Amino acid sequence: MSGVKLLGLDGLTEGQQAAIRLAAPDADIVFGQPGGDSDDGIYAEAEIIFGWDAKVQSWSSGIDKLPLEQLAARGILLTDASGVHARSVSETALAMMLGLSRGIAAAVRNQGSRVWDSPHTLAEMNGGTVAIVGAGEIGREVARLARAFDMRVIAVRRSGGSMPEADAVYETARIDEALREADYVVNILPLTTETAHLFHAERFAAMKRGAYFINVGRGGTVRTEDLVVALQQGVIAGAGLDVFEQEPLPSDHPLWALPNVILTPHNSGGHTVRNAERLVKLFISNLQHYLAGEPGRMRNLVDYSKQY
Numbered sequence: 001m002s003g004v005k006l007l008g009l010d011g012l013t014e015g016q017q018a019a020i021r022l023a024a025p026d027a028d029i030v031f032g033q034p035g036g037d038s039d040d041g042i043y044a045e046a047e048i049i050f051g052w053d054a055k056v057q058s059w060s061s062g063i064d065k066l067p068l069e070q071l072a073a074r075g076i077l078l079t080d081a082s083g084v085h086a087r088s089v090s091e092t093a094l095a096m097m098l099g100l101s102r103g104i105a106a107a108v109r110n111q112g113s114r115v116w117d118s119p120h121t122l123a124e125m126n127g128g129t130v131a132i133v134g135a136g137e138i139g140r141e142v143a144r145l146a147r148a149f150d151m152r153v154i155a156v157r158r159s160g161g162s163m164p165e166a167d168a169v170y171e172t173a174r175i176d177e178a179l180r181e182a183d184y185v186v187n188i189l190p191l192t193t194e195t196a197h198l199f200h201a202e203r204f205a206a207m208k209r210g211a212y213f214i215n216v217g218r219g220g221t222v223r224t225e226d227l228v229v230a231l232q233q234g235v236i237a238g239a240g241l242d243v244f245e246q247e248p249l250p251s252d253h254p255l256w257a258l259p260n261v262i263l264t265p266h267n268s269g270g271h272t273v274r275n276a277e278r279l280v281k282l283f284i285s286n287l288q289h290y291l292a293g294e295p296g297r298m299r300n301l302v303d304y305s306k307q308y
Contacts, residue, residue: 016280023284024291048290050283061085061138061269062218063302064191072304079286079300080308083137084278085269089242090141092268093186093216096240100212101125101184105238105262123183123210123237125149131156131182132166133175134189134217140165142186154178179206184214191218192307199223204230210237216268219244228254231261242268 012020017031030046058066061081071078099105101123110117130146132139135155143153143165155166156178163169170178175198179185185207189195199213200223207213213236215222224245230236238260246253247266255261269275282299289297302308 012276012280016276019280019284020287023287027291048287062190063308064218064220068302068304068307077290077295077298078302078304079282079298080302081279081282082300084282085275086137086141088270088272088275089138089188089216089268090145092242092264093142093188093214093240094145096214096216096242096262096264097125097130097184097186097212099262100238100240100260106259109259123212125151125184127151128183129154129181130184130186131178132186132188133178134187134195135163135166135169136188138188138216139163139186142188151184154181176203176206179203179211180208182211183208184212186214187217187221189217189221190308191220195221197221197223199227201226201229204235207236209234212236212238212240214240216242219247224255228258231255231258238262240264242266 012031021029027048058078058080061084063078063080066078068078103119103122106117106119125146126149128149129152130142131154132142132146133156135143135157139155139157140163143155143163146153147165153166153168155163155169156172156175157163157169158172160169160171187199189198195218198221199215204213204226213227222245227239231239232254240262241255242264243266244255249255249263249265255263286298286300289295295301
């Protein structure tokens with residue numbers, strides 16, 4: 001083996017590094033995040049790379065920024081971090097739902113100006129319906145949390161199939177039906193050729209006028225200009241957005257000024273201590289299967305034909 005290279009993981013604890021070394025005692029392991037042309041040789045020699053933009057094990061659940069066609073052509077195994085960020089991302093989704101429906105977002109804005117005011121109409125999540133579009137591991141956790149609010153859960157999945165946490169599961173072809181029924185739409189879709197701009201003007205028009213749109217998936221799944229118009233014209237009640245087509249979001253973008261929007265800087269799946277612990281555990285498991293010649297037992301292997 002030529003070595004294991006860990007990218008962008010300077011924050012790993014000594015215990016986590018030791019656990020990785022123990023899992024591959026014969027490997028030449030390099031921790032840290034080298035940069036510059038002089039480090040090209042390290043990348044070329046590494047058989048396994050672990051990091052945000054890495055092959056074999058990605059730190060991120062989304063892998064749309066990786067050169068998937070090149071990786072597939074070279075027969076490189078790629079595993080993503082699906083499931084690792086389920087808790088943190090789902091908490092952000094629920095926080096946005098609560099922040100919008102209970103007027104918390106408006107209250108925070110008013111607090112800065114010392115204005116005593118409240119939205120004329122507040123919503124309750126209890127008894128409402130949430131449509132989770134892209135119901136994978138994160139979607140299942142969102143569904144579990146939503147059930148605690150006595151919500152009806154509709155899961156929209158590419159292949160349909162069962163999902164114990166949901167009251168109903170619709171195939172993607174029935175997405176408009178789900179949108180018409182939902183009080184909250186939570187988008188957790190990966191970005192692929194099939195999902196690019198899946199949410200556009202007609203989709204927002206299919207939603208209830210009092211519905212909220214939450215995006216913790218990928219910004220490119222939404223036609224941003226159509227979302228802005230829908231928010232400005234009251235086609236939907238509001239939006240909670242953690243991801244955007246252009247990141248960072250330009251300071252002059254109209255989304256910043258909309259009072260019915262919560263914006264977070266793509267940090268729902270960020271560097272929490274527990275996320276790091278879960279990811280290192282996943283990596284060690286996949287590393288051991290790889291070294292044992294058992295690639296078929298590795299978790300979260302990316303299907304290049306599906307782009308996730």
